[in-house]
Amino acid sequence: MILKLILTRVGTAALTLLAVSAVIFATVEVLPGDVAVRVLGQMSSPEQRRVFRDRLHLDVPAPIRYVEWLERAVHGDFGRSFVNQRDVASVIMPRLRITLLLSIYAFTLYLPVTIVFAVLGAVFHGQTIDLLVSTATLLAFSLPEFVFGTLLIVIFVLHVPWFPAMSLIDQAKNPIEFLWIAALPAITLTVRMAAYPIRMLRDNLIEVLDSEYVRMAVLNGLPAQKILLRHILPNALGPALNITALNMAYVIGGVVVVENLFAIPGIGSLLVDSISLRDVPVVEAAILLVSLVYILGNLVADLGAVLSNPRIGAL
Secondary structure (H helix, E strand, C coil), X not given: CHHHHHHHHHHHHHHHHHHHHHHHHHHHHCCCXXXXXXXXXXCCCHHHHHHHHHHCCCCXXXXXXXXXXXXXXXXXXXXXXXXXXXXXXXXXXXXXXXXXHHHHXXXXXXXXXXXHXXXXXXXXXXXXXXXXXXXXXXXXXXXXXXXXXXXXXXXXXXXCCCXXXXXXXXXXXXXXXXXXXXXXXXXXXXXXXXXXXXXXXXXXXXXXXXXXXXXXXXXXXXXXXXXXXXXXXXXXXXXXXXXXXXXXXXXXXXXXXXXHHCCCCCHHHHHHHHHHCCCHHHHHHHHHHXXXXXXXXXXXXXXXXXHHCCCCCCC
């Protein structure tokens, strides 16, 4: 039953990725403006533009180019950048590596922060600690990333100079230096991501804490830690895992503001620059990779929810 469910979810994820790839290609194809004019400039001659289009097969019908692009993409070949003629993979991978490192850092902070504050809010429901947790999450949810990140810069760069103003992650010489350089953007992402899951997980935990089987476990004298890990968290994590998957996609593809604020050369800033230059191969590859991460994140969240609570798979 579980294996069939896993195979179904994996197949659905593969079909979704295929549909997303078609949408990405079609959307980029209908972007306004002439690629040849944008890359070669307004002063380029018609002959130069014709040679450019012939070399990149831009006059070939879009469906044929989509099939050829998809075949190459499956093998990791996304073509060459229109702007600098470099291999697209060599352009994207260093940026993707930086964003992934920052994402892993932020998620390493996000998971314990979310669980600890949600448990505190649920266990001390209606008390001062719960009020503090609710107020803090409401503030974190209300403040945009650039406001919270700017506050961190003002406090921990200008007034208390503990961290650098620019997070040049690619220049970190060792893991300790990386943790120091990337601390402020990682904290900014963590706070932004954790606000809503904390509130959701807290509400779920309160509901589970009032359930009969938890009361029965308490009456039977089971240790509180065992009740929490075996009976409460697995039944309350499902919705929070789905939000975590969305946060994963946000971190990979939606950190443009944070990357610009802290001068981080990640995949988000690359995507913005490539769209402005209409560098179609880089845009297609970057969005496809972000979509892949998003779909894989949702798949992992679905499977995690099913494996942590098999009753979900039976619904």
